[in-house]
Amino acid sequence: MISLTSPVETRAHHWSAGLKLGLLSLVTFGLFFVDSVVFHGLFLLFVVVLYALPGALFFKHGWKHLKILWPFVLLVLVWHLIADELQLGLTIVFRMVSAVGLATLVTMTTRLSDMIDVVHWLTRPLQRLGFNPRALELAIALVIRMTPVLVSKGQSLALSWRARSNRRSGWRIILPFTVLALDDADHVAEALKARGGLINQERK
Incomplete structure (x- = not known):
């Protein structure tokens, strides 16, 4: 069995797992309160920049995990194109790729044992x-x-x-x-x- 943790170490690797998972939850939740396609397009660009900052190897490793989304992206776009709601389709696609991209980014920079420790702390009560x-x-x-x-x-x-x-x-x-x-x-x-x-x- 293999891990999704990135072979390239970044500053985010040293952040608390609880902090990263908390921020991920808040940001992902907040994305659903914004319907602007421009905002989601810019936010997706921001996520791409986050992947690119640590270097080409990190970006390539992240893209390998994200490219499995393309069938869903294609399906959503075709459906909304037929329904003449392309702008809504783009908003959904940008939001989906951004959310999954951030989740993958957290997974790539967090050890599995640290995430399990957070789950254990949350479920202790x-x-x-x-x-x-x-x-x-x-x-x-x-x-x-x-x-x-x-x-x-x-x-x-x-x-x-x-x-x-x-x-x-x-x-x-x-x-x-x-x-x-x-x-x-x-x-x-x-x-x-x-x-x-x-x-x-x-x-x-």
Whole structure:
């Protein structure tokens, strides 16, 4: 499993994880109160500048994670173009890319263990109600760690299909991709079980 943390260290790496997640929440929430396409366009440009400041390698690493948004961008733009609401479509796209870009930026500059510590602090009062914060912490860690792995395996399946056929893969790789995902989930479950699962973690 791999991490989304950037190989290039920036000043933001030394900021508190709680501060970065708090600012991310406030800024993302605030974006939905502004409907100006000009504002969102300028804000997206600001996000791009944030990615560019640490250098080309950091920018390339961030773009690798953001380029998966293009199908959604295309779908939203085409839909609003047909509905003759292009300005609204651009506003939605700019807002979406900005929000995901900022979230990815926080992930790239924050260690997973630090983010888990913030989640643990936030959910500590819920332990009195019987809530097990370890389950949520583990779920977050697995999603962040496994998502890039599944994306990579999906790309490998698509390349394997192209090597064997002139037709587009499309829905044909859904079944083998599902089998791969289930197989990975089974291996992770066995690994957790071998280490005592959540029960052992709770006792620690």
